[in-house]
Amino acid sequence: MMNRSKIFLGIVVFSLFFMIVANYPDTITLELGVFSGSNWDVPSGESYKIIDGAIERFEKKYPGVKVKYESGIMKNDYSSWLSAKIVKGEEPDVFMILDDDFNTLSSIGALAEIDSYMSFDQNFSTDDYYSSVLKAGTYSNSQYALPYECNPTLMFVNKTLLENCHIQMPDNDWTLDDFYSICKKVSEYSSNYYGYYDYEWLDSIYAYGARVFNEKGTKCYLDQSAVKRAIEFYRKLNNLNEGHTVTSDEFDKGLVAFSPRSLAVYRTYKPYPWRVKKYSTFEWDCLKMPTASKNQGSAQVSTLLMGMSAKSHHKSQAWNLLKELCHDQTTQQSITQYSQGISPLKKVAQSQTIIDMLDEETGDSKISRSLLNQALLGARNREKFKKYDAAKTMINTNMIKMIHSSDDFDLSLIELQKAVNKYLNE
Incomplete structure (x- = not known):
């Protein structure tokens, strides 16, 4: 009787095991x-x-x-x-x-x-x-x-234009002062030449090692001293163009000395065959983005x-x-x-x-x-909070107006900061 029970139990266990295996995916x-x-x-x-x-x-x-x-x-x-x-x-x-x-x-x-x-x-x-x-x-x-x-951001350098202007290629540890000085010389050399294209106020913020927002995305720091210095630098740099908006077409034609570009763009358009598609009319290379000093600042x-x-x-x-x-x-x-x-x-x-x-x-x-x-x-990297994209767009739109306005710049920054903080905490 005991043997029959063991045999029956064995059959039940084996059947259950077979059912589980049969219904469990192999992969x-x-x-x-x-x-x-x-x-x-x-x-x-x-x-x-x-x-x-x-x-x-x-x-x-x-x-x-x-x-x-x-x-x-x-x-x-x-x-x-x-x-x-x-x-x-x-x-x-x-x-x-x-x-x-x-x-x-x-x-x-x-x-x-x-x-x-x-x-x-x-x-x-x-x-x-x-x-x-x-x-x-x-x-x-x-x-x-x-x-x-x-994909780090680097600074593209038009070597041909610098040579035409008798300006030496800067080193990798160059600063914002070097960047501004060269842009100024290029602008003065010819009315058809421009120092930079597509360098934005946020690039200057990074160069000073400053932050526009706190990590939680509840505060904006536009009136902070480092941020104000960064924006003032961008404003001074922008004044070199005397109201002219430099275009990508002018950069492509070799009329601009510098432009921030990504490593991916550099790797794509530096070698043949894509080189013949873009930037083929002048010699160019890249440098690290300029910073406020050799020991301060970063890039995106x-x-x-x-x-x-x-x-x-x-x-x-x-x-x-x-x-x-x-x-x-x-x-x-x-x-x-x-x-x-x-x-x-x-x-x-x-x-x-x-x-x-x-x-x-x-x-x-x-x-x-x-x-x-x-x-x-x-x-x-870009900030990581939910309202970042909208807050950045809000600042971008107003920054463009402020750069070209005759209104008190410090007062405009404070007003913009109030508006952004209000949005961040709604």
């Missing part, structure tokens, strides 16, 4: 959200090569996990595509995050906090990243995303982020995929090879392999390990 499928082409609005046709390589390596490491993604989504359509997915509750487990979308996605709870994953994963260290770029993925003091690729960096869905049913596997894309050195080296930005990982960005790659691309380039390191160590 877990993660969905990845990506868009086609470059995040930096320059020609690119190999973005999927990076993703496909990372997926292949990931699936070899984790045989029970497969990754799929929808191809053909253009960057301009990506935000709408992702929004529709989120509304339906069908968002990808891991997805790219455009700069303009990060604050919104974080504030509505669409992104999973990843602080605990970063802390307890022994194969992950935040020290591997440039801190300024890693901070791009923070919101309200929590980490919601990792940097996938970054743009960052393409990736994050995990807060609703993912496979967060552990999603974290591993996120690491493969944003922390694995092989993936990060391929970003520099097949995209136009640079890796946010210090070891990759500073590696001789990457520097050699950039040298081969751009020939007589000023790009060096030192320049990239300086640009990224001192970089600043």
Whole structure:
């Protein structure tokens, strides 16, 4: 009787085990959200090569996990595509995050906090990243995303124009005083020449190491001394153009000495064949953005982020995929090879392999390990609070009026600050 009971119990256990196994999927499928082409609005046709390589390596490491993604989504359509997915509750487990979308996605709870994953994963260290770029993925003091690729702002220099004006090319540690002095000499040399194009008041703010808002986005500091000095410098620089608005066409024709441009633009249009499409009528190179002094100031960096869905049913596997894309050195080296930005990982960005790659691309380039390191160590990301974009637009609109107005400048700044603070606290 006892044997029969054991046999019966064994059959029941085996049947239950078989039912569980039969109904449990052999593999877990993660969905990845990506868009086609470059995040930096320059020609690119190999973005999927990076993703496909990372997926292949990931699936070899984790045989029970497969990754799929929808191809053909253009960057301009990506935000709408992702929004529709989120509304339906069908968002990808891991997805790219455009700069303009990060604050919104974080504030509505669409992104999973990843602080605990970063802390307890022994194969992950935040020290591997440039801190300024890693901070791009923070919101309200929590980490919601990792940097996938970054794109520091550099200063393009028209070498041909400087030579025509008998002006020596500045060094990488140049200051705002050097920048203004050269712009002034260029403007005085010929009425057809201009010192700069597209240098904005915010570039001057960064150069002084100042901040326009507090981290919570509840206060605006337009009347702070460092901010006022930065805006005064921008106003003085703007006066060199005597009311003329310099255009991109004038820069393209070689009539302008300086213009802030991204590393991605430099890497795209410096080498052949894209060089013949733009800036082919003059010799040009790039420098680090000028700062208030050799030991003060920074420049802006743009960052393409990736994050995990807060609703993912496979967060552990999603974290591993996120690491493969944003922390694995092989993936990060391929970003520099097949995209136009640079890796946010210090070891990759500073590696001789990457520097050699950039040298081969751009020939007589000023790009060096030192320049990239300086640009990224001192970089600043856009502010991370919900009303930032609208507040910045509000300041931009009024700043343009103030620069060209005869009204009392200090009083106008105070009034603008009051208006912005009121909006931030509504």
